[in-house]
Amino acid sequence: MTNNGINVVSIGGGLGAVQVMRGMKNHTNNLTGIIAVTDTGRSTGIVRDFAQIPAPGDIRNALATLALDDDSLLTRVMQHRIVAPDDPKLDGMAFGNLFIAALTQMSGSFVQAIEQISDFLDVQADIYPVTEENTHICAELMDGTIVEKEFNVRQLDKAAIKRIFIQHPEAKVYQPCIDALRAADLITIGPGSLFTTTIACLAFKEISQAIRDSNAVKVYVCNTTTQPGQTDDYSLSDHVQQVVSYLGIGVLDYVVLNSSTPSKELMDLYAREQVNVLIPTDEEIHKIKTMTVKPFLADIADTKSGKRELWQKQDTIRHSPDLIAKTLLDIVKQHNKKTITSDPKQVNDSAE
Numbered sequence: 001m002t003n004n005g006i007n008v009v010s011i012g013g014g015l016g017a018v019q020v021m022r023g024m025k026n027h028t029n030n031l032t033g034i035i036a037v038t039d040t041g042r043s044t045g046i047v048r049d050f051a052q053i054p055a056p057g058d059i060r061n062a063l064a065t066l067a068l069d070d071d072s073l074l075t076r077v078m079q080h081r082i083v084a085p086d087d088p089k090l091d092g093m094a095f096g097n098l099f100i101a102a103l104t105q106m107s108g109s110f111v112q113a114i115e116q117i118s119d120f121l122d123v124q125a126d127i128y129p130v131t132e133e134n135t136h137i138c139a140e141l142m143d144g145t146i147v148e149k150e151f152n153v154r155q156l157d158k159a160a161i162k163r164i165f166i167q168h169p170e171a172k173v174y175q176p177c178i179d180a181l182r183a184a185d186l187i188t189i190g191p192g193s194l195f196t197t198t199i200a201c202l203a204f205k206e207i208s209q210a211i212r213d214s215n216a217v218k219v220y221v222c223n224t225t226t227q228p229g230q231t232d233d234y235s236l237s238d239h240v241q242q243v244v245s246y247l248g249i250g251v252l253d254y255v256v257l258n259s260s261t262p263s264k265e266l267m268d269l270y271a272r273e274q275v276n277v278l279i280p281t282d283e284e285i286h287k288i289k290t291m292t293v294k295p296f297l298a299d300i301a302d303t304k305s306g307k308r309e310l311w312q313k314q315d316t317i318r319h320s321p322d323l324i325a326k327t328l329l330d331i332v333k334q335h336n337k338k339t340i341t342s343d344p345k346q347v348n349d350s351a352e
Contacts, residue, residue, distance in 0.1 A: 006332065009034060009184040009216070011201050014058030016192030018065045019318055020221060021125055023325025025066065031125040032180040033066075034207070035059050036200040038137045038166075040151045043081070043093050051101035053110050054134050055150075058197065059127060060096035063114070067121035075121055111174065128177050130201045136167040137200045150196050154229045161230065163245075164195050164203045173206040181207070184216035186332050189252075191221045191319055194239055195230050202246040212251050217335050219328060220255045220293075224301050224317040226276045236278050237287035244291050252293050254331055256324070257285075259297040262317060275316060298327040 007030040010017045014035060021033050037054035039045070044057035064070065064078045078096035085091055096117075103113035110132050118127060138148045141159035148167060181187060189211075190198045202208050211218060220243050226234050240255050257280045267277050280297055288295045302320040 005185075006030065006329075007183055007185045007216075008032070008188065008328075009180045009186070010188045011198070011207070012036065012190050013039075013192040013197030013200075014061030014065075016190055016197070016221075016223070016319070017188070018062050019191070019321050020188050020324055020328070021062070021066055023321030023323070024328065025124045026322075027325060027329060032184075033062050033125055033127045034130055034177045034180070034201060035062055035127060036197045037129040037131060038135065038150055038200050039196070040136065040149045043097055045151065046089055046093065047097045047101050048134070051104065052134055053101055053104050054129055054131065056097045056100040057094065059114055059129060060094060060100060062125075062127050063117050063121055063123050064096065066123050066125050066127070068124055069122070072121070078117070078121070126176075126180070128174055128180070130173060130177060130204055130207065131171050132174050133168065133171040135171040137164055137196065137203065138167050139164050139195065150200070154193065154196050154227075156229045158229070160232070161195050164199045166203055171204070173204050173210075178206060178210045181210035181214050181216070184214055186328065187211060187214060187216045187218045188328065189218070189220045189243060191223045193227060193230055194223065194234075194242060199242065199246060202243070208246050208248075211247060217332050218247075218251060218253045219296075219331060220252055221319065221324060221328075222255050222257050223278065224258045224319070225270060225278055226274075227316065228274045232274070234278075235287075236280060236284045237291075239278075240288050240291060240293055244293065250292050252291075253335065254294045254296050255288060256296050256298060256300065256327055256331075258299070258301045258317075258319070260299040260301050262301065266317070270317070277317065296327070296331055298323070300324045300327055 006028045008024050008028055009032045010020045011034045021031055025031055035058050039055035039057050044055045064075050067075045080095045082090050082093045100113050103116055104110045136149045139153045140146055140162045142162050143159040147153055192198050222236055222239050236257055285295045300319050300323040301317050
């Protein structure tokens, strides 16, 4: 691992933001993940109900993915889903969620449980929950309806989401998250489910304020596709607008937009599930610039791995860790040299 001194903080969930960290861990020893812990999906939701802890699922995935040996027995058992067809509560349960719950009960601390597993796995980053408190996200919909808990926020066939807020406004952010943001050289936001992971972190006012206060380069890594139940009919600029609405105008420096176009066959596969690939256009780029955010176009999508079957979640086109890391380092380098203009830059790299 090369230590070039850059201090990186990635905000989001256990899938998208972890792709950023997977790439960046090859370029820096100073890596922190601030992970959403408000999910209520089936496996995570069951553990939350009986153990009364924040959501362990995205934390579990971050720890396993960023382990020094991501194919060790312990890493694999963390991700293993129990097969118990006669027990609907256990069937499909991620063992790592139970492990986190057990260690939390033994130590009395959700954070200590995370630290212990991080030590077991020799995780190549500091993984922090956005909060230690067992709270939830809620949404106000465009029709005025209020829905509570993540599963209902992302439910299909409801009115569009107007805003996200924390169920318990007094819930405190885990202080090391604030400290990491203030000390960062680069803050990345996303990719991942826009409302239920990315904005689930930004909705904590202390997080958004710490981002505003930080001298870091602030980059939103935009999703490659829409997501049913959350961003139906959204454009790229709609995604950026939502992030800006929680941070304020002039806070976000750049947005990374994927410039590569998947094959028609892959796009059709996603379209069958109402997932639309987001392609940058001149009009979208202009709209983003009006928000005082610089669009940075790059070939960063992993379009070769094909479509995944995920446990009770919808797949999207993920980002290539190597390509997104290179792009982010290019942004920081050029930002620090003050050579980036307002024109979008095209980066044409191929996956190794």
